[in-house]
Amino acid sequence: MDTLTKKQKRILEFIEKYTKDNSYPPTLKDIALKFQITIGTIQDHIFALQRKGYLERKKDKARGFKIIKTTDGIDKPHGVDMGMIPLYGKVAAGEPIFANDNINGYVVFEKNARGHNIHFALEVTGESMIDSGIYDGDIVIVRKQEQADDGDIVIALLDDEATVKKLRRNNIKAYLEASNSKYKAIMNRPFKIIGKVIELRRKYDLLQKQML
Amino acid sequence: MDTLTKKQKRILEFIEKYTKDNSYPPTLKDIALKFQITIGTIQDHIFALQRKGYLERKKDKARGFKIIKTTDGIDKPHGVDMGMIPLYGKVAAGEPIFANDNINGYVVFEKNARGHNIHFALEVTGESMIDSGIYDGDIVIVRKQEQADDGDIVIALLDDEATVKKLRRNNIKAYLEASNSKYKAIMNRPFKIIGKVIELRRKYDLLQKQML
DNA sequence: AAAGTATCCATATATAAATATGGGTAGAAT
């Protein structure tokens, strides 16, 4: 593996950071200004980065950089569709969940290439799904849909309140089931499915201890 | 909320997709070519997108676009540092875990602004942590470190094999503990901590129906 | 000693790309 010099590494890092900050890559001149050297010199460095396989660029295209390997030598995965989905907060009964002012944060999420679905995230409260390994404080990622199969974990509206439960359905009827022996199934109340849980996330270590 | 026309929406979506595909935003001409209309017209559309608060751009800068609200009207979070971390596969005893050819995939991950730590992901095999809500097939995200506190869930090397366990330590000694009553603690074997589990992920909906 | 590589400079030129200007039509809103 072709390894980078310090200068090359710093330039590659700058391109990455600039792109992240501005949403578009730098020009040769931007880089030259940053490092207080001339464009001609930057040309040399860029050429080296290309030769060593860290950077690609399109001829004659402004800001036409594409990083293909990071400074630690790890290939950048390509064609991965990642984005942010909103994390909605709890809502009092009757209020709309999907309101812009009910967004408590965002969660990074890798979209399944195919689906053109809409996703969102919710924080789980309570212990009712503990036997399915879903704990209080966990975050679930949900695909919006109004139908689901027997056994799916779903977000349902019960009395205008969003809740996480397991969907049960047979030929006769559908109902919601908790995963905790202390709770009983919800058999005879109307509910509406608003999405299916497709992923679970649990963060440890929220207040980061200084490592000794 | 200012809502977009169909054309404006399609153009905003194109800018987003082009940027994702190429790693740099399109020029006005790129957009004009795509929609088979002239640059002058694109100027109008871009101006409308700016006026309605979906798009920002820097004057006189090539490809100087920055999307600030997506087509569904959701604000784009800014300054979030997300990237991909490698998902390593299982290794036979004695083989190095962190080899480039042992990368089985990538996982999107939001970096904690501060930390300059190195992270990676591993798939959990076995039921030994089931009482901590960590199941076979789950993915753990790990921060590389060689120290950890009592109660932390860690990745440890035991006989050159990586395993997920809970770290126990008192004044006298440190040992590894499973979270499953069928397993007993590992008291008298040497081990080495290689990282601390900071996040858990579980994907549902992967073809196979989840157990019960 | 010669060749290569990494670092740097200055400057000219070609091309990419944004901007400016002035015009047009159709339909909705006032």
Add this chain to the structure above:
DNA sequence: ATTCTACCCATATTTATATATGGATACTTT
């Protein structure tokens, strides 16, 4: 009827940006 907005055209001009060229020094490798 008039104004506004969304949509479209053509073309000239300015500015941003990449590229080309030819040089230099210090250092390591051959």
